[in-house]
């Protein structure tokens with residue numbers, strides 16, 4: 001417990017294949033409502049829980065770099081791609097905790113769809129000792145009402161682990177280094193990287209789903225043209 005408020009640091013992991021306005025907008029809203037000092041975008045190396053990303057690691061990183069340029073709170077954190085191999089959030093959070101010290105307030109940001117699957121993550125329970133969770137609303141994945149899990153929204157073992165961790169106050173996150181769960185009522189944007197890739201593969205427009213720089217980058221590098 002901290003006696004005084006510490007500005008939290010957001011940790012936003014993803015495959016970002018490619019980064020899109022759903023990611024960017026929730027990151028902006030969460031940074032604002034939680035008073036984040038910074039939001040670290042952490043592109044995954046090889047994620048364990050899905051089939052391989054379609055763009056190379058270098059391309060995914062570069063698209064994030066371009067997309068967050070100019071937002072002074074947004075930072076690219078390349079530790080997972082540098083580490084190589086399969087990415088585990090628990091290793092990333094452990095490293096950050098070591099670098100930033102025991103009083104740092106770390107908030108792992110996930111969409112509701114990702115959080116629902118948390119109990120499948122490697123050593124997931126340890127994450128609550130390392131960080132808070134901030135969960136962004138995602139269309140089609142109702143998770144909570146009034147700052148608690150809706151009945152039946154979470155698998156039983158996750159629900160049990162979460163039971164005493166919910167907070168409806170973003171401010172309270174600043175007084176503990178981890179262990180709480182906050183659901184952020186961010187703007188619902190039904191954008192997914194899967195749908196972006198599918199549109200590109202069909203030669204359809206992705207304008208206004210992704211930043212212009214991302215769209216240019218996809219075209220210039222001929223990404224997602226073939227479904228592999």
Ligand code: ATP
Pocket residue numbers: 013014015016017022023026109110111112113114115136137138139189190191192193194195
């Ligand atoms: P894919 O369709 O390839 O899985 P994605 O759009 O889900 O891509 P990811 O890189 O998998 O993007 O997501 C990274 C994180 O961002 C996850 O925690 C995910 O839940 C969250 N996220 C992605 N898009 C949205 C969105 N539109 N609204 C809320 N959260 C989102």
Ligand code: MG
Pocket residue numbers: none
């Ligand atoms: Mg996803």
